[in-house]
Amino acid sequence: MRRFRAVLYIAAGIPVFAILVWFFAIPDKVIQDMLADSMARAGNGSLSLSVEDFRKGILFNLHAGSVELKIDDRPALRITDFSGGLTPRYLAGGRLAFAINGKIGTGDVNGILKLPVEGKIIIDRAELDAIPYLAGFGLEIKGRVSSEITIRGGSVHVIFEVPDLNIDDSASVIPLLNTFRRLQGALSVEGNSITISSINLEGEKGYARLRGSITDGVMDMQLELMPDEDKLNTMESMLIGKYAVSPGYYVIPLRGPVP
Numbered sequence: 001m002r003r004f005r006a007v008l009y010i011a012a013g014i015p016v017f018a019i020l021v022w023f024f025a026i027p028d029k030v031i032q033d034m035l036a037d038s039m040a041r042a043g044n045g046s047l048s049l050s051v052e053d054f055r056k057g058i059l060f061n062l063h064a065g066s067v068e069l070k071i072d073d074r075p076a077l078r079i080t081d082f083s084g085g086l087t088p089r090y091l092a093g094g095r096l097a098f099a100i101n102g103k104i105g106t107g108d109v110n111g112i113l114k115l116p117v118e119g120k121i122i123i124d125r126a127e128l129d130a131i132p133y134l135a136g137f138g139l140e141i142k143g144r145v146s147s148e149i150t151i152r153g154g155s156v157h158v159i160f161e162v163p164d165l166n167i168d169d170s171a172s173v174i175p176l177l178n179t180f181r182r183l184q185g186a187l188s189v190e191g192n193s194i195t196i197s198s199i200n201l202e203g204e205k206g207y208a209r210l211r212g213s214i215t216d217g218v219m220d221m222q223l224e225l226m227p228d229e230d231k232l233n234t235m236e237s238m239l240i241g242k243y244a245v246s247p248g249y250y251v252i253p254l255r256g257p258v259p
Contacts, residue, residue, distance in 0.1 A: 037116070047071060047156070047189065051082075061085045062098065072192060072217055074258075075132035079109050090114060105130030107144065117154070123147040128162065140168035143183075155190040165201070174252065175239040176227060179203040185210070192216050205231045210254075217258050225250040 053065030062084040069077040079102035090097035097114040100121070107126025113119035125144040128134055134141050147160035162183040185199030192215060199210040206228045212221025225240060226249055232240075243250040 048073070067102065071133065071189065071194070074217075077104070077131060077133065079104055084113070087112065111149075113151075117151065119151040121149040121151075123149070123160075128165075139177075142166040155188055157186070157188045159186045160184065174223060174254075175236060176203070176205055176208070176225065179205045180208065196221065205236075212254070214258060219254050219256055219258055221254040223252040223254060225252065 048070045050068045050070070051064045051066070052068075053063075055063050062082075064082040065080065067079045067082045068075060069079075082100065082102040084098035084100040087097040087099050095114050097112060099112055100110065102109040104123060104126035107130070108124045109121060109126070110124075111119060111121035113121070124146050126147075128141045128143045128145055131145070143162040143165040145160050145162045147158060150157045160183075165181050165183045167178050167180065180201040180203035182202040183199065186197045187199070188195050188197070194214040196210060196212055196214075201208040201210070207226045209224045209226075210221060211224075212219065214221070225243070227236075227240070229237075229248060240250045240252075243252045245251050
């Protein structure tokens, strides 16, 4: 009976001990450094993570006022009202994993982040103008993006869709850019390079596809235009005329430093 009671005491004491270790033996900075190191390793140094107003909660929860992701030192993504909770099922495999939640603008973010370098994050209807990286291109872009971000090994893969795209291209030299209303595509980040597999745009005056890469902040991309010729005005036809490859098909090179 005494032995059984001792076993019960030990069993009851283990979670209490674990909680005490969580609060007092593991400094907040250690956890922040682990998260930052995980993201840096995912991008081979091109990604960095900063956390504001970080704090630990009971039952192995994490909270932060904001979490900001940078690509090549450019602000890329900012998640507010961030929270995470330890997911016990991964502990058997010797891995720390957190279920995470937050906001981008009014859009929702949730997913799983496994340390050191793996995870999946789902973004649901986040405002494009709440994503800092897009503002760096000198365009006023509005709409709501839904996306799936997969982190594995040394790469980050992103699939996304914007069904209500609205672009003010007053500062852009890309023809027809403000006529597109739907966007979907995929890209990946590895090391210091962003590879755009394909970004498809659809609008009332035709279709376009963007492909290429951005390495060390320098673009090497091309925009393929497939417009409805009957819907183009005279100025639009003149602007794209020099890029004609074949009837109804135009290729515009986009090269040089990111604005």
